Amino acid sequence: MKIGSVFEDQNFEKRISITPEIAKKYINLGIEVQITENYGQHLGFTNNDFKDEGVVIVEDEKTLIENSNIITQMGLLSDDKLAFLKPNQTYIGVLHPYSNGDKLKLLTKKNINIFSLDLLPRITRAQSMDILSSQANLAGYKAVIESFSVFEKAIPMMMTAAGTIPAAKVLVVGAGVAGLQAIATAKRMGAIVYATDVRIASKEQVESLGGKFLTVEGSENLETEGGYAKEASEDFKKKQEDLLAETLKKIDIVICTALIPGKKAPLIIRENMINNMKTGSVIYDLAASQGGNSAFTEVDKTVSKNGVKIMGEKNILNKLPSSSSSLYAKNVFNFVSNMYDKENKKININLEDEIIEKTIIK
Numbered sequence: 001m002k003i004g005s006v007f008e009d010q011n012f013e014k015r016i017s018i019t020p021e022i023a024k025k026y027i028n029l030g031i032e033v034q035i036t037e038n039y040g041q042h043l044g045f046t047n048n049d050f051k052d053e054g055v056v057i058v059e060d061e062k063t064l065i066e067n068s069n070i071i072t073q074m075g076l077l078s079d080d081k082l083a084f085l086k087p088n089q090t091y092i093g094v095l096h097p098y099s100n101g102d103k104l105k106l107l108t109k110k111n112i113n114i115f116s117l118d119l120l121p122r123i124t125r126a127q128s129m130d131i132l133s134s135q136a137n138l139a140g141y142k143a144v145i146e147s148f149s150v151f152e153k154a155i156p157m158m159m160t161a162a163g164t165i166p167a168a169k170v171l172v173v174g175a176g177v178a179g180l181q182a183i184a185t186a187k188r189m190g191a192i193v194y195a196t197d198v199r200i201a202s203k204e205q206v207e208s209l210g211g212k213f214l215t216v217e218g219s220e221n222l223e224t225e226g227g228y229a230k231e232a233s234e235d236f237k238k239k240q241e242d243l244l245a246e247t248l249k250k251i252d253i254v255i256c257t258a259l260i261p262g263k264k265a266p267l268i269i270r271e272n273m274i275n276n277m278k279t280g281s282v283i284y285d286l287a288a289s290q291g292g293n294s295a296f297t298e299v300d301k302t303v304s305k306n307g308v309k310i311m312g313e314k315n316i317l318n319k320l321p322s323s324s325s326s327l328y329a330k331n332v333f334n335f336v337s338n339m340y341d342k343e344n345k346k347i348n349i350n351l352e353d354e355i356i357e358k359t360i361i362k
Helices: 020-029 047-051 061-067 101-109 124-129 131-150 177-188 202-208 234-248 271-275 321-339 354-359
Strands: 002-005 032-036 056-058 070-072 090-093 113-116 158-160 163-165 169-173 192-196 253-256 282-285 301-305 308-312
Touching: 002 061, 020 032, 020 047, 020 321, 032 061, 047 056, 056 061, 070 321, 090 321, 101 113, 113 354, 124 321, 124 354, 131 177, 131 253, 131 282, 131 308, 131 321, 169 177, 177 192, 177 202, 177 253, 192 234, 234 271, 271 301, 321 354
Parallel strands: 002 032, 002 070, 032 056, 070 090, 090 113, 169 192, 169 253, 253 282, 282 308
Antiparallel strands: 158 163, 301 308
């Protein structure tokens, strides 16, 4: 049994799915690991770091892909590389099936087993494989650091003989994994933190981190059985907009994290709200790649409107590739381990296992 991974386009993706530490774990399971040359060099991992753990370095990508039973990547490879895949191989990644449906169907027609880890069910047994949580956690932290770096005032309250500098006020929109980490990070750095979310259960989590939860009067619980947010009613949206419009007048920094799986990101911070924000305020939109939670959000650009900076990046984790790769590689290893039959040295695709059944592309 061989597992392989090839170099990804560094312009879009700096994360890797196999680290030397995780390669050793695969080898201990009896799985041979093969990677392309200089696979992790940009993260400080040399070829020798992998070789020392028993990894095979393969110069030719075509050879590696064709000879691997399992291919693990961050996302979908380019069409020319996908063409090297053969029937009965297994491909694992974060494949965004809602937007890549046609490509994935073509692969399944070739009898390739496709698993998209962004479809993992939110169950206890899947927590160690949950790439959404591990990656969103880092994204929430980094969004705060990035927005604070362009905010031109101090974050914590400072009392000096010359006077007092008030603490910055931060609003986190969406209190999922990324949002909760953003709240915790902003709070640790001395900001006054507010948060809003359509899921009522988030209130207790926000308050446990020291944030102030903004509650819409007559709130309805908009949480799916899987623990994700679902779309709000028009009445709820109107009440939320009114509350946000007033709150944003006193906010310095907004961190947007609200996403609905498989749909365009909800537009929450509208043009009229931005027009009423203080000059020098910052909006960091983590939902930029899915359309953004804020008006004027553009991918990989900082837009200035009425003195408000609106920042959006397609992949913020390219700024934390080492930490995010370490967590992602562990998630993938735990996923592979769950379906690896060690005794017979093969992948066991048991569709009665909820983890496998929910993540396989049919």
